[in-house]
Amino acid sequence: MSDTNEFDSDFDLDDNSEFETEIDEQNSLSISEVDLFETEFSEITRFRNYVKKAEARGMSRKQILPFRALVELDEKRVSKIGLKELFIVYCENGNKAWLNPGKEIGALESVLGKFHGDQKTLQPFIELLIEIAKSKISPAAFLKFIIIPRLRGDLNWRTWVKNHIPALRTILNVLKEVQRSKSFHDEMISNGPLKLSRDIILTKYVGGIIAKLELNRLSDLNFQKQYTNSWKDLEFNNYLAFYFIKSNVLPFLSQLSKKLEAKQILELVSEMAPLEKAFLSSYPDEIYSWKKIPKFILYPVSFHHSYLKRLEDGNTLFQIYTELLSFTRVVRSTLPTRAGIYLVELIVKLMLRKVNPTFIQQIHKLLEILPDFGGLYTYRWHIQNFISSKETSRIDFIQQIENNDGLHPDFPKPFWLIYFLNNTNETADFNIENSITVGQNQTIEKFASRLRLNEYLNRTKVENRSISNLLEAFFHKYPEKKELIQSYQKDILNGRDRAWNTNDTKQIDSICPEFHQILLMSKIKGLRGGFRTETLEQLFYEFSAANHLPTLPYEMNFDWEETKKENKDAKGTEIIRKKINLQLFQNLFSILKLENHKLSDFLPFLGNEMITLKKSISKKKDEIANANEPSSKSKIQTTILHIENRIKHLESVHSNFQSWSYEKQIIFLIFFSSKNVDRMDNLFEMSVGNLLNSNLLPEEISIGKELLSQDIVIENLQLYQIDALILFCKNLVSSFQSNQKINSFFDNLESEFLDILKPYSSLKKQSIQLPALDSALNLLLRVGKMEAEKAKWLDQISKSFEKPKIRKYKLFSSKSFIDSYYGNMGGICLAGRPQEILRSNLFNFRITDETSGMIVGMFLITYSTLGVKSLRIDDFFSVFAINPLYSVLYHWSKKEKLQFYLWIRSLLEFISFSSKKPFFLAGRGIHGLITEGEEFREIIESTEIQFNSKKVSDAFVLDIYYDKYAYAKSYLICDPKNPNTMHAHRLLKL
Numbered sequence: 001m002s003d004t005n006e007f008d009s010d011f012d013l014d015d016n017s018e019f020e021t022e023i024d025e026q027n028s029l030s031i032s033e034v035d036l037f038e039t040e041f042s043e044i045t046r047f048r049n050y051v052k053k054a055e056a057r058g059m060s061r062k063q064i065l066p067f068r069a070l071v072e073l074d075e076k077r078v079s080k081i082g083l084k085e086l087f088i089v090y091c092e093n094g095n096k097a098w099l100n101p102g103k104e105i106g107a108l109e110s111v112l113g114k115f116h117g118d119q120k121t122l123q124p125f126i127e128l129l130i131e132i133a134k135s136k137i138s139p140a141a142f143l144k145f146i147i148i149p150r151l152r153g154d155l156n157w158r159t160w161v162k163n164h165i166p167a168l169r170t171i172l173n174v175l176k177e178v179q180r181s182k183s184f185h186d187e188m189i190s191n192g193p194l195k196l197s198r199d200i201i202l203t204k205y206v207g208g209i210i211a212k213l214e215l216n217r218l219s220d221l222n223f224q225k226q227y228t229n230s231w232k233d234l235e236f237n238n239y240l241a242f243y244f245i246k247s248n249v250l251p252f253l254s255q256l257s258k259k260l261e262a263k264q265i266l267e268l269v270s271e272m273a274p275l276e277k278a279f280l281s282s283y284p285d286e287i288y289s290w291k292k293i294p295k296f297i298l299y300p301v302s303f304h305h306s307y308l309k310r311l312e313d314g315n316t317l318f319q320i321y322t323e324l325l326s327f328t329r330v331v332r333s334t335l336p337t338r339a340g341i342y343l344v345e346l347i348v349k350l351m352l353r354k355v356n357p358t359f360i361q362q363i364h365k366l367l368e369i370l371p372d373f374g375g376l377y378t379y380r381w382h383i384q385n386f387i388s389s390k391e392t393s394r395i396d397f398i399q400q401i402e403n404n405d406g407l408h409p410d411f412p413k414p415f416w417l418i419y420f421l422n423n424t425n426e427t428a429d430f431n432i433e434n435s436i437t438v439g440q441n442q443t444i445e446k447f448a449s450r451l452r453l454n455e456y457l458n459r460t461k462v463e464n465r466s467i468s469n470l471l472e473a474f475f476h477k478y479p480e481k482k483e484l485i486q487s488y489q490k491d492i493l494n495g496r497d498r499a500w501n502t503n504d505t506k507q508i509d510s511i512c513p514e515f516h517q518i519l520l521m522s523k524i525k526g527l528r529g530g531f532r533t534e535t536l537e538q539l540f541y542e543f544s545a546a547n548h549l550p551t552l553p554y555e556m557n558f559d560w561e562e563t564k565k566e567n568k569d570a571k572g573t574e575i576i577r578k579k580i581n582l583q584l585f586q587n588l589f590s591i592l593k594l595e596n597h598k599l600s601d602f603l604p605f606l607g608n609e610m611i612t613l614k615k616s617i618s619k620k621k622d623e624i625a626n627a628n629e630p631s632s633k634s635k636i637q638t639t640i641l642h643i644e645n646r647i648k649h650l651e652s653v654h655s656n657f658q659s660w661s662y663e664k665q666i667i668f669l670i671f672f673s674s675k676n677v678d679r680m681d682n683l684f685e686m687s688v689g690n691l692l693n694s695n696l697l698p699e700e701i702s703i704g705k706e707l708l709s710q711d712i713v714i715e716n717l718q719l720y721q722i723d724a725l726i727l728f729c730k731n732l733v734s735s736f737q738s739n740q741k742i743n744s745f746f747d748n749l750e751s752e753f754l755d756i757l758k759p760y761s762s763l764k765k766q767s768i769q770l771p772a773l774d775s776a777l778n779l780l781l782r783v784g785k786m787e788a789e790k791a792k793w794l795d796q797i798s799k800s801f802e803k804p805k806i807r808k809y810k811l812f813s814s815k816s817f818i819d820s821y822y823g824n825m826g827g828i829c830l831a832g833r834p835q836e837i838l839r840s841n842l843f844n845f846r847i848t849d850e851t852s853g854m855i856v857g858m859f860l861i862t863y864s865t866l867g868v869k870s871l872r873i874d875d876f877f878s879v880f881a882i883n884p885l886y887s888v889l890y891h892w893s894k895k896e897k898l899q900f901y902l903w904i905r906s907l908l909e910f911i912s913f914s915s916k917k918p919f920f921l922a923g924r925g926i927h928g929l930i931t932e933g934e935e936f937r938e939i940i941e942s943t944e945i946q947f948n949s950k951k952v953s954d955a956f957v958l959d960i961y962y963d964k965y966a967y968a969k970s971y972l973i974c975d976p977k978n979p980n981t982m983h984a985h986r987l988l989k990l
Contacts, residue, residue, distance in 0.1 A: 018200035020188060023097050027060035037061040047071070047087065054091035063100040064091070070102040081119060082126040089133040095187040097138060097197035101129065104143035108151075117157040124161045128168055135176055136187075138199035145203040146171060146211040153212065167215045174210065174218075174228055175202045181232035191237045192285035205250055206231050209265070212258040226266050233273035240341070241279030243293060244331070245272050251303035252324055256317070264321055271328040282335040287574050292715070294345040298327060300352070319358070326360045327351070333364060338374030338573070342713045343367075346376050350383055359387040365398050371406045374573075374718035377414055377711035378407070385410075414707040415700075415731075416724035443521075443529075444470050447514045453477060467522045481511065485519065492523040493848055493855065498547050498816040505537040520818070525854045526827040526885050532820060532834060543817035546837050552861065554914070555812035556907040557850075560900075562805045573718075576796040580789050582714055584782060585725060587684055592709040597689035599665045602672075605683055606654045609676075613647050646759075653756065663745045664753065666694055667773070671760035674776040687780060696739045697732065704728050719797075722790045723890065729781040730886075736777060737770055746770055762927050771961060775927035784934025791935060794893035808850040811907050813861075819844045825858040826883030828932050836960055845907075847884055857884035859904060861911075864957040871952060871972065873918055878957045878970060879908055880922040882931045882940065889936060897939050905973065906984035912974040913982070919974040920955045922967045929962055944971045947983045 016022045029037065047068055054064045067087060074083040083105070090098065108122055125147065129139040150164055178184055179202060189196040210218060210227070217223065236242060249268055257265055299306035310320050327347075334343050351360060366386055370379060382401070385408065389397050401408050444465055448457050456473035475482040488508065491497045508516050516536035521527050533539045620640045627633045657665060673687035691697075692705060708728060712721050736742060746769060761772045762779060778784060815837070822844040823831030836842060841864070847857035859882040865875045882904060889897060912919040921944060923929025930937045955970040974981045984990075 018196045018204060020190075020195035020197065023197055023200075026099065027062055027096060029060070029062055033062065037065055047091075050088055050091040054094055057091075057094055058096035059091075059094045059098055060096065063098065067100045067102050070105070077119075079120055081122045082130070086126055086130050086133065086139065089130050090139065093133050093136050094138070095199070097141075097187065097199050099138070099140040101140035101143055104140060104148055107148065112157055115157055121157055121160055124165050125168075128165060128172070132172060135172065135179070136199075137172075137175060137179070137202060138197075141199050141203035142172075142207070145200075146207040149208070149211045163215075167213070167218055170215065170218045170224075171207050171210060174224055175207055177224075177228045178202060178206050178231045183232070183235050189236045191235070192239065193289070194236055194239045194242055194285070196236060196242075201236075205254070209250070209253045209257050209269070217262055220262065223262050223266070227269060230266070230269040230273065234276055236276075237285075238276055238280040238283065239285050240283050240288070240290060240293070241276040244279065244296065245275060247297045248299070248324065249275075249328065251299055252321075255303055255307070256321075259317060260321065267325060268321075268328070271325070271332075274332055275328060278332045278335045282340055282571075284571065287571050294341045296331075296341060296344045296348050298324065298348060298351065323351075323358075323360055326363075330360060330363055330367070334367060337367075337372045338716075338718060339372065339376060339379060340716065342376060342716045343379055346380060347383065350387060354387055358391065359394070362391075362394055366401070369398065369401055369406055373417075373720060374716065375711035375721060376713065377707055378411070378417070380710055381411055382408060414711065415704055416711075416720060416727065441465060443514055443517050447512060447518055448473070450512045450514065451477070467518060470518065471522060488519060489523055489853070492520070492818060493850070493853055494810075495812055495814045495816070495846065497818045498551070498814065500540070500547075500816070502537065502540065505535075505540045509535045509537050520821065523853070523855055524821055524825055525856050525887070527821055527824040530824070530831065539820065540817050543820040543834065543837065546819060547816050549815050549838070549840050551815040552813040552843050552911065554907065554911050555810065556903070556910070557808065557810050558903050560807040560809050562807045576793055577717060579796060580717075580793055581785075582717060584785055584789060585717055585722065586714045588688065588725060588729075588781070588786075589708070589712055589714055591685055591689050591692060592705045594685070594689050595693055597686065597693055599662070599669065599690055600658070601686050601690075602665075602669055603654060603657060605680060605686070606650055606657070609680075610647055610650050610654070613643050613650075617643050617647075649756070649759070663696070663741055666690065666696065667742075667745065668757065670773070670780055671757050671776045674762065674779040675760040677780060684780075691732070691736070691780070694736070696741060697735050701728075701732055701735055704731065719790070719793055722786065722793065726783060726786050726790065729778075729783050729786070733774060733777040733781070733783070737774060742773075743770075746773070771928055778927065778934055784938065787933060787935035788894070788938065790890075791892070791894035791897065794891070795895060797893075805851075807852075809903070810848045810850055811845055811904065812848075813843050814846045815843060819846075822858055822860070825855050826881065826932070827885050828881060828883050828928075830881060830961060833960060839958075842958070847888075849888075856888050859883065861908075862957050863917075864955070866956045868918075868920075868952055868955045870954050871918075871950070876918040876920055876955065877908075877911065877915070878920040878922045878955060878967070879973075880929055880967065882936075883933075886933065889933065894939060897936055898943060901936075901940050901943065902984040902988055906988055906990055909974045909982045909984055913976050916976045918972060918976065920952070920957075920970040921949070921973045922955065922957060922970045923962070924951060924969040924971055926962065926966045926969065929966055941971075944973055947973070947981075949973050949981075 017026075051061075051064050051068065055061065067090065071083045071087045074080050086101075090101070105122070108125070109119065111117070112119060112121060129142065132142050133139050147164075147168060150168070151160060154160060154163060179198070183189065184198050184202065187198055189198050189201065249272060253260075253265065253268055307320065315323075330347065331344050334340065334347070337343060347360075347363070363383070363386070366382065367379075370382055386394060386397055397408070407413070444467075445457065448454070448470065451474065453470075453473050456470065460469065471485070475485075484507070488504070491500070505516075508519060513535050516539070517531050519536075533542065617640055620636050620643070624633050624636050627636060653668065657668075660668070669687050669690060673683055677684045677687065692701070705728070708721075708724060711724075757772075760776070762775045819837045820834035821831070822837055823833065825844070825846060830836070837844060839862075841862050843861045845859050845861060846855050847859070848854070849856045859879060861877055861879050863875070863877055867874050868876060882901070884900065889900075892900070908919050911917075921930060921940070924941065927934065927937070930940055949971040951969075951971060953965075953969050956964050956968045958964070958967050
């Protein structure tokens, strides 16, 4: 009998016959079937009322009428098998999930016919099916999933009744018992997106698992009780849980239950309810919707294929069973983590690669001690190295992690872990300025060696070194210097360095030539190298004139409520994630893994752009033909002329592009794409792909790209990963700009190529220099947009119940030789223009965090007597380069950044009303002039627009780095003649 084809092979657990959508599909009628069944129904004489009853219960004619036809045939037999009685209870008790049992009954009859069996053999089975139907369980499903799989293994039809009817009745009793539970009360199990047929679940899974068990095992009352209770505990209240159980646990049990011991069956079945609870807790359906379910299936091709592969690899059934049992328990403990199901997916991938995945039994401890950041890179490295270790070494591997604060000593920390998560400084969670640079480390080593701080160098790893712990070691060895040095530090923090003279500089230099660099870095958080001079005395000699120039006698102190934010709840994080533009990050992330980009791929974009422009000319010419007014025709003609010039421009670029140098090609690509990336399909992928794979970038960018691609799952994007992507882009921009070939290219920029680039520069009326490249790169990479999404995320994070810390800030004017580092104070491009501090009308305002004792930013104010003709103003103040360090801004929400700007604005309002001079904000619409950060600039500008601050284009002041026209584009933010312009005072209630 096993060689016959009448019986279907073991049912495919990949089918979705239990889902309501699948049931509806099976019951749906084509147009021809509707007509056919309507004709058949009209001709029915017997059983018509029963057919109507069945239809009233939601059953389909597609199932009812073919079964009725089989009944008619049975009624004509001499020896009936009882289908009439079965049909009646079928119609009286059925629901839409009840299919036609005729196919399975026909298969049984066919087998009996082949072996010359007596058809009466089927009568006890039909009687059982009648009892099953009266119990409101689908007879077709019971046949398909329980009776036929059980009979398939028995070649002797003569013993079918004796050997199987008692067992089948026992199975029916088990189903009845499970059916009494709340979860199986309704015909359709419906919870959110999970809509399942109770009958299919009962037969396919509850009964299917035990369908082939011997009667003596089925009759064990203790086994029955534990088995039914495990199913009763299931609530079918989570889509992902059901998908996981259906894909991993049920195939194993359905196919191998006959080979398993009762205890093993019960162990696996008892795992299902705890799994369901774990999924429900971490991934509730009301929050998560699954367009793409992670691949966390141990048996990806089919169960049979995977099972045989494991046996071929030398695994025993017990090992395969233990693998699954351990896996389910690991999943339960993994789901509550931020990485959650994506960590499960990673574990599955690693298990499938391993010939003997015994490591799954030992992995609980490893997962417990590793830090849960939400990404996968840390897990991936540790798990891979764990399973690569010898089994005897795995305990030691875990011990080493426990002894090293949760990370293995050999673990190569990715850049975001170094920058974000290793920082213990109280000033910020993310602190790029506190991470040690090569230059800083060289300074530290030189200083420590000169002052015989060898013990410090020996006991402190490079990545753990900092200016603060270096000074601690210095004060420990030279306690007599502590008071003096700390007094100088306070001077820098409060601006009293303006009173320093050569005696002070000599005293500081006397410690050692490098000490002034340590001193400055200890207070100027953004200073990380690039020192002006070898000694402080030399710096004083070059810039001491600043100490004698006039300064503005204004300062402001304010308390800042730093509220700790919580972002640990996975469900809360998913709610926030739904409000974020994930596609923005997906577009960038998808490029990280791509490497097949060529600059020649850019040419089709130019070609398509020219085609588009030519089509627009054709439309404009039609408009001219239909225009009546001469003025309208003239405007359209001007537009056409402009478009024609653009076409000529692009044709020239298209014909010359291939002959340009690599540097020229990539620079034009950057400028062109920054202007057009949001309106041209696939331009972002092509342009950023070429940029990422450029030979003009250092190896660290390639490494960072690879690390990010291993850590991030966009569907599970974490806040720190947004930071990592932003930081990666900022490093990319900085690295590209600092490339020697790029610098040389801009130093020797040809006038002809300059004209080609100008239409694509975001810096209006400006020469094409590095600021224009900086702007183009940031626009292309959408850094400002990512920062805005990050701020939006922070706005959504619930505040901690912890009492907020009060951080004290001070804003004050400073004019001293130390202010030659004004650019470093704010981490801006003007760091390369220290001589500007010697301008008599330029004033640096330091932003100091008095709580941490650090200068954490700056802004510049200038005084102009050039006047603003459009407003009839003779002289005025103008502010620009408002730059708190990125480490200050990064963990603030949009609201907090706005509030910080208002505190700065309140000082500007005070200066304006005290001096009776108007105050302008310079650089309207200019990237990098109002502030370095694009998102912070948008916050500032949108605020002034809401305040209805007047816009001017003739507030000329300076031409530092940007030309005078960029500065002239300004907002009048405060007018001493109009008290209503004191918006910050009003909002801050000062």
